[in-house]
Amino acid sequence: MTRDDDTPEITPLAGAIPARHGIVAVSDLRARSLTVKEQGGRLISLWGSDERATTGGYHLQVALSDSDGLLWLSVPLPSLAYPALEDIFPNAARMQRTLHDLLGLHPEGARDLRPWVRHGAWSAHDFPLRKDFVPPCPAGRLEDYPFVAVTGQGVHEIPVGPVHAGIIEPGHFRFAVVGERVLRLEERLGYTHKGLEKRAEGMDLDTLMRLAGRVSGDSTVAFSWATAMAAESILALKPPPRALWIRALLLERERIAQHLGDLGYLCNDAGLAAGFSQFWILREEWLRTQQQIFGHRLLMDQITVGGVEHDLYPDGAVEMTAELGRVELRVRQLDDMLQEHAGVQDRFLSTGRVKPDMAARFGMIGLAGRASAQAWDLRVQFPSVPYDHCDVRMATQSSGDVAARVRVRFEEIHESVRLLRHFLVRMPHSALQTHCPPGCKGSGAGWVEGWRGEVFVALQLDAGGKVQRWHPVDPSTTNWPLVEQAIMGNIVPDFPLINKSFNLSYSGQDL
Amino acid sequence: MAGLLRQILSLGLLGEALPPTQPEWMSAEVDHIQQSVLRHFGRSLGVRLVDAGSCNGCELEIHALNSPQYNLAGAGIRFVASPRHADILLVTGPVSRHMEEALKRTYDAIPAPKWVVAVGDCGATGGLFGESYAVCGGVSRIIPVTVTVPGCPPSPLRLLQGILTAVSGSAPNSLPPQPE
Incomplete structure (x- = not known):
């Protein structure tokens, strides 16, 4: 593997795990992501940081896993936009939405721009992870969420949560069902967002x-x-x-x-x-x-x-x-x-x-x-x-x-x-x-x-x-969308069993 | 199936006396409290949980309360699926702003008389998460709290004591800090 040796700006990080970190141009981001994907790698996380005090702008941060270990790319952004990665790594979609909610960076080419961890406690024009963020006082009112509607003969919706019947963390599940069979599940998380x-x-x-x-x-x-x-x-x-x-x-x-x-x-x-x-x-x-x-x-x-x-x-x-x-x-x-x-x-x-x-x-x-x-x-x-x-x-x-x-x-x-x-x-x-x-x-x-x-x-x-x-x-951040896939075609009463078999964290994904 | 029955029989009854041990902080009144629970609720104290943004540590200990060792059913306490069936509301977490409304509605849905136990350091004061754009800083900011059970997370025994203390009616409104 010589791909990083060609780019001296990517250097190994000291420590217990094989990790490399470096700065890449936003124009190289998609090509690098594609290379990792083609070689069987994965996206671990996509987030951002406010570096205006030091470099004058925002950095997109991307952590990838490839055969050599962890590859952490910092991408200085000339504007508030960056190319979406969801077509390469589907788990990027919710991370992009979170990044927009918290830092106001815009994924160009993304299909879903609905808020994810922002339910209305702060407005769409406030971005908590910017260093100059001032918390709204009083906090904003919760906003309605545009769930994807499923229509057709005999289709009805079952809304569940955020407060569930058992001893379980809060989240909302919107089932579209025909009879007892689930046609589609849409998750809405973010209820336990604590601003960690x-x-x-x-x-x-x-x-x-x-x-x-x-x-x-x-x-x-x-x-x-x-x-x-x-x-x-x-x-x-x-x-x-x-x-x-x-x-x-x-x-x-x-x-x-x-x-x-x-x-x-x-x-x-x-x-x-x-x-x-x-x-x-x-x-x-x-x-x-x-x-x-x-x-x-x-x-x-x-x-x-x-x-x-x-x-x-x-x-x-x-x-x-x-x-x-x-x-x-x-x-x-x-x-x-x-x-x-x-x-x-x-x-x-x-x-x-x-x-x-x-x-x-x-x-x-x-x-x-x-x-x-x-x-x-x-x-x-x-x-x-x-x-x-x-x-x-x-x-x-x-x-x-x-x-x-x-x-x-x-x-x-x-x-x-x-x-x-x-x-x-x-x-x-x-x-x-x-x-x-x-x-x-x-x-x-x-x-x-x-x-x-x-x-x-x-x-x-x-x-x-x-x-x-x-x-x-x-890991729940990446695995939650799979619960939506797992339930399809199953019956509603099997959802608790399926959900428990994953036992994903709400708090860990909402942060 | 025979194996399962054998296992159940060989383990025997593990339910511990209530309270199972007698640390100093647990007063001798617990017996009295338990009697009063039984008198007032006829072995039927319904408990409802709302996670208002916890890290899920408190939930793990509330789950643990269902371990056979704590013999919860023997004390006449059970977790119920709906606030309409509840007498006591356990609330965990610093109350995230996104759960504030759901918590209020759940509280309103519980028929009076009702008691609220704020669970954990977060439920008490917001804990490590404090008060911020995302969290309200404790359960009592949102709904009236009967008893606070500090701890990160409080042990099942302390939770049980908190529940019993809440219904006893004559209790201090916060348990002392959890001993190390």
Whole structure:
């Protein structure tokens, strides 16, 4: 590969992951994107930054994944417009709309220009991520949203949300149905928009780490690690080996905790209450162990820039090892039971299917992607310490239905149990924290395979070491449009099951 | 199927006494409170949740409350699907401006008498998200709050205490900070 060597402005970023960053002209953007796409690469995120104070304009930022790792392009814009990328990468469409809502940059050639995360609390002429933004007082009134209308004989609409029947985050789903069969689903998200990226501006790194742990509570370890990784890249900081091993241990524990909970709810939504209870007994025991060893049931605020907060206490490793044996055995028993249970399998099999070609076209990632034959797992493709030592086995399926997403979860639990055993036996002894030098100006990226999929963080610090721009990306952002595809042709009562089988984050996509 | 039944039988009953442990902060009045719940609600306290922009951490702990260990049904508490069936409203999150209207409408849809429990540091004050163009800065800015349960997120036990405290009627309006 010599394509970057020809362009000296793209240089490697220091740090744990293979990443390159550089400035390209807006006229080169589409050609570069096409090259990446043709070679099997993906769009990770598209966002923007207000650089008027330094370079006099706005920068479009694009993160791509190719065979060499992460390619982060900063594109100075001579105007407020840039060429849309949605025809190359369909997942760009909502990112472009978000970018317009927050920074006022216009995607030329985009088909859908409706607002996405802006519901009216601020006007169409205010852009929160501009540095000179003044919050409207009082806040604006919510605006009506022009849903795509589906017409025809016997078609009717079912609006659901933002407040749902269960314990679930808020979002709106508009179903167009004939009888019970779904013709089309349109999602409307943005209800949990908390202005995270604006909030981060000017923060010191310690406070940013707390915020990072709360992008999506179920992925607190993944976002904390990715944010720490980005900061460490800027500060040229190498955390001690034991700290990296503990981070991986936390990440795998988070994966198992979430998979146990999801499997329980999938049983619940398939009508098997006993299955729910069995999995949630296991999950509760798992969380109590975490409280005991790390002082937090969900593992928030364990990771710091340059290290980790807590070591395992002397008996912690022994306890966790014993627990792994118990969990592994009981999960295998539950797996056998679900496989034998005709009623559950009837609900799981062929429900909510995303075929591999569709998944590839949309750039589907993570757990749900792997269930549709999209073999992406950062722990396998670009393993950082300690994953580079343990030859992670990727779980993939090709049927792309609820059953496949269940299967991937079971296999990943077993693989994570294996990894945790490896970590507990082989974990090196060292300090837990590298001294964190005063901040300096720069850009860094973090990229971590959380339980839901890859979590990406881009960070820019100013000369004082404060946050100039922080952009966290949950895999849900890319995978949400696939839920719209998965439900098509299914019946309305299967939607909760399908939605749960993805279990995407609302907070992580709304920011 | 036989395997599943065996597993259920071999695990036995895991429901813990209410409260399952007795940390200092949990007063001996809980028994009394529980009795009063049972007296007033006849084992039928309906709880409705609105996520008003949380990070979903609080939801995870509210889900955990449904783990068999907490024996919620045994205490006469159940989560209901509609505000029309609810006695108590749990609200998480700093109240995003986009959820403000939905929260108000849900509150209005609950028949009186009703209680509101603001869950988590965000529900209490806006937490780390504060008050901004996007968030209102706490549940009490929007609807009347009976009890606040701080914590990030509060444990299931604390949530349970918050719910019981709200219906007891004679309670402090905020639980003390969550012990480390």
